[in-house]
Structure formats: structure tokens, C-alpha cells
Amino acid sequence: MEFIREIVSQIKGVSEDIRGDVQSRLNNLTKPLGSLGKLEDTAKRVACALNDPKAVVRGKAVIVFASDHGITAEGVSLYPKDVTAQMVYNFLSGGAGINVLARHVGADVFIVDIGVDTDFVDSPGLLNRKISKGTNNMLLEPAMSAKEAASAIKAGYDIAADLISEGYNVIGLGEMGIGNTTAASAVTAAITGLPPMDVTGRGTGIDDASLQHKAGIIENVLHLHRPVANDGLDLLQKVGGFELGGIAGAVLACAAGGAVAVIDGFISTAGAAIAYLIAPESGDYMIPSHNSVEVGHNKLLEFMGLLPVLDLGLRLGEGTGAALCMNIIEASSKILNEMATFESAGVSEAEK
């Protein structure tokens, strides 16, 4: 795990001076104090993460980590496991939700096979970083080995670091993996100490009986492995998933490289929480894009002290909420740079 220690040593807290500069600028713009709400908060966060008081967005990417989960053998999802691979093909041909929304906001999409249970053939555009053909069934054994957990983080780190070196500075983190809300709920229950039923949702749309079943499985999984609540690597290995590891690594790369990590929904946030446990300063580089319908999502955001930007009732994943949020991120940056000040526009300030 030497490389993880090395990454962590590169991650610095953000500059309070920049936050103050941006706040001053916002206060001088021709609008009542604070009246652009979350746009102003976002401008400050983005400026700090980029270490740039102008918060200039130079390039937008969405990385979609796809992986399979052994726990699907226990009937936790409404969709067959094959859908993970089928959706990868859909991503590659541009027909999935994330393709449409990323095009809409002008973001480039990068699809990563980090552990899909298929041999993809003739798939230009697919980044092959397969750790294994899906995780183990964590009801029977740890989801992955310690070595695999580290490799997943390394894979995500390297991909995001490469994108940053190519000039992308706003990076959305999405995923695809049938069964992965079960892993995310297990991670969330372990981190927060809440009962599995309080952090387990309907995923792709299971009914009440299946929801009970899913929460019961998670309870058994946690009882079996007893993951350490504040140890990101232990959580990832015992009850995580390869895409969670990839996302954690990519978040660490953003924090180390001074880019914005745009977190998507529940699974993306579970990956981000693993990064947060490894390096708490990484939280300053995250923009939590939206508040998912999945009940565990908000608990994780609260744990990291993050307020979601959008609340659109989304529960698709893939990075779709992150893509939509990029539009708000760019809007916040433009507010900062393009609005007139009271002085420049000759507008009177508040009385008293």
C-alpha cells in the first residue's frame, strides 16, 4: 500500500485565502448578498479545489466504472447480472442516459471495465482495467482480496490522473454494476453505524419483500466480516466493489491534482467516502452533485459534511447527476467572472 501513502502525502487542504477572495468578489456583484444561494457555495468550493480564485472550468470528463458483484447470486436486484455488460455496450454506442447528459453539458465520457463478468470483444473506446470478473459473494467471503482493493484504487487513480494531465479539471464519477447498491448500503451501514434497513433502498426498483431480504443480507454480511468503520481499505475489501475502489482512487487523484471531483449518487458517494476515510482533505475537492432517492445516500453526505447541489429524484447512477451538476458548476464559475460589480455598473448598494 506504499503508493496509497504516497498519494495521501500529496493531498493538501484547500486555501482559505482563496475562499475569502471569492466571497469578497461575490459580495461585490450586483445582487443582494448571498442571493444566488448554492451557486455561490459552488463557486467557492470549485475555486478552492482548483486553487484558482477565478474557478475556471477547463475541461469536463465523466468516468464510468463498470463492475459485477458476487452478491447478485442472493437475488438482491430486479435486473439480471448480464445487464452490467449489456449497459457497457450501450455506453460505448452512446445510447445510455450518461451519454445523452454528458453530451448535453459538453463533457467527455470514459468507460472503464474494472471488473465486469464478460470478455469484451471489439470494443474500441473501452478502457480495460479488469481486476477480476466481478467480486466474490460477500455473504460467503470478503468481496475481494486486499491486493485487489489496492489495485482498484490504483486503476481509478491512474485514469483520473491521466485525464488531469490532459487538462480536464472537472471530473464526474459514475458507475454501472448490477448489485452495487447492496455494496454501497453495506459500506454506509458500516461507516455510519446505522441499521442496514435505514440505509438500504430499492436500487433499480425492488418491492417491499425484496427490500427486507436485501437489508437482511447486508446485516449478515456485516456480521460475518465486521469491517472497520473508519478504515476505507478494509471496508472496500470486505463489503465493497471494484467500481467503488476505482471511484475512491479517482477522487484521490482529483484531490492530489487540484481538480474537482463531481460525485454522483449513492454508489459514487460510497466510493468517495472510502477516499474520505483514506484522506479526509479529499472532501474539499468533492462537489456532491445531487441528492439521490436511495435512503443511504444522504447519510453518507452528512457523514462527510456535504450538501448536495441538485435534488431531482434521480436514482439512475452512471454519473447522470454529476453531468447535470456540471452545468451548475459552470454557471457558478461564470457568475464569478462575468457579472458586473455595484461599482462597475453604477448600482447603489444596500442602505443602512
Added chain:
Amino acid sequence: MEFIREIVSQIKGVSEDIRGDVQSRLNNLTKPLGSLGKLEDTAKRVACALNDPKAVVRGKAVIVFASDHGITAEGVSLYPKDVTAQMVYNFLSGGAGINVLARHVGADVFIVDIGVDTDFVDSPGLLNRKISKGTNNMLLEPAMSAKEAASAIKAGYDIAADLISEGYNVIGLGEMGIGNTTAASAVTAAITGLPPMDVTGRGTGIDDASLQHKAGIIENVLHLHRPVANDGLDLLQKVGGFELGGIAGAVLACAAGGAVAVIDGFISTAGAAIAYLIAPESGDYMIPSHNSVEVGHNKLLEFMGLLPVLDLGLRLGEGTGAALCMNIIEASSKILNEMATFESAGVSEAEK
């Protein structure tokens, strides 16, 4: 008021067939049922308003109605009344929040002087539809005459109808007017029957004592004029504002012409509520863009049965929330038209 009766006769309820067609299309796209939340709701509303199952956005405009308010003599705002005119100049030179955000989403901005207490000189780009130099002080007399109320509605109707005939089919409705949250709160208290204190907010940022003062003024205004709760014209005349009338007229034009009226925050919604009282079917043509910080806003949305799309803590007005929402409207349209179906992408559907 003959022309208002004529407009109302042109407004039809939207097609349930189109709503059903869009729902079927959404259900076949490669995503769990309903998993794009408000994006799916928005796609349905937009398709119905446009009477187009593809919900194609052809042109986006934001109309900003600016006007002054006699009630400012009572010290209800933190900013001097002159700011209304100063901000009009700021709009015309492109430096205000709405200019930045409309450019960001690709919408054209139209600034209308519908009642500013200034003679604007050398102002190309400003649409002069001045009814009068501000409303009367409604603590002493009705805000305007019945004739002025009708003229304000007619002015807004004509501007929006012209834009629709030029090809715009998504029209945001913004405003500027120091003192206009007082008018909007009075309208809201009258419509909902709630005590003024429950629907009165801080506007540009007044303190607790000023808030009490403002609510007390509204109580006295309502006691003096006793506007009829379900009579849009009576409300507008007695306790409204010229920009509220302009917005109401523009909403009616959207409903009559099959365009989407993107409602902004509290004042914009108060104008829309006047249109709703005049022609309840006009509600089907509205997209409520966001949930303002102003406490009365949500009460008005509830009254019309509308759920806001965004919740960004905004309280600037000008149409800024409407502009941001246009990005979501276009995203919802693209989802409908660009995503693959389960069949076309060869993706398995849900089991059971």
C-alpha cells in the same frame, strides 16, 4: 376586458394522449422505471405544453419586466428605489445575473420597462411598455386602476405572443422591481388566506424588525382593499404591480400559443398565479423552475399544484432560476429523443 375573455377562450387543456405517449417512451428507455425522476416529469410537462411528443425546444427567451412600486415609500426594502432603473441599465449592458445565466443556457434576454420611475434615454434594446412611473402606494390607494391592470396584462401578452410567433417556444419570466416582494406577499396572502407573516420574506435581505414592519404593512393593505381571493384582475389592481401583470399576460400568451412558460421565483410565481386565476388551464403550460428562499413562494406553488424543479436557495429574481431550469428542460427533451430503448440496445428488462 374583452381581449382577456378572447385570450382565455383560446387556452385549451393539454393532451392526455401526448402525456401517455411520452410515458410509454420513457418506460422503454434503458434505465430503471422512473429513475430519472424530475427529468421525466419535466419531459412530460414540456411535451404536453408544446403539444409535441418529442418535446423539441426550438428557441429560448427570458423576458424581464421591470417596474417600480409606490409601497417603497413605507421603507419595505433594503435597497433604494433607484436601484430598479440602475439595474435596467445593468441588464442592457449585459452585466447582471440574468445576462450571465441566460448566455450560459443559450437564451435571449428581452428587457421591458413596464413601469419604472425613470425616463430612460438612449437605451437601444429596451422595450418601452411603460404603464406609469411606478404603482401607487397601496397603503393609501389601490396599486393601479383597472385599466392599468388590463394594460399591463396586454403588454406582457403581446410581447410573449410576438416571441412565440418568432419561433421561441420556451419562455422564462423574470422581473426587477424594488418593493415587489411586498406586492407578491400581499397577492399570496390574499390568494391563500394565510396570515401575511407566514408569506412574507426578507426580500433583498431585511432584518427581523423590518420583516415585522413589512408584514404589518401588508396586513394593513389587505384590510384596506379587501381584494377578492379568486379574482386575478382584482388582486393585480389592488395589491399587485405592473411587472406581475406583464408576467400574467405572458403566461396567458404561452398557454394560448402552446409554449412553455418557465416561472422563476416568488414574484414571477405571483404573476403566474394571477394568470392561473384568470385561466386555470394555463397551469399546464408552466414549468416551476425553482423553490425560492422566500417563504411565500412554496405556498403559491402548492396552490397551483406545481412542484419546483430546482432547489438552489436562490432569491435574486430577474429570471435567474428560470434560466438555470432551461438547461434541465433541454436535458429532459434530449433524454426523450436520444436515449436507446431496451430493444434497440439489446439490454434485458427487469425480471418478474
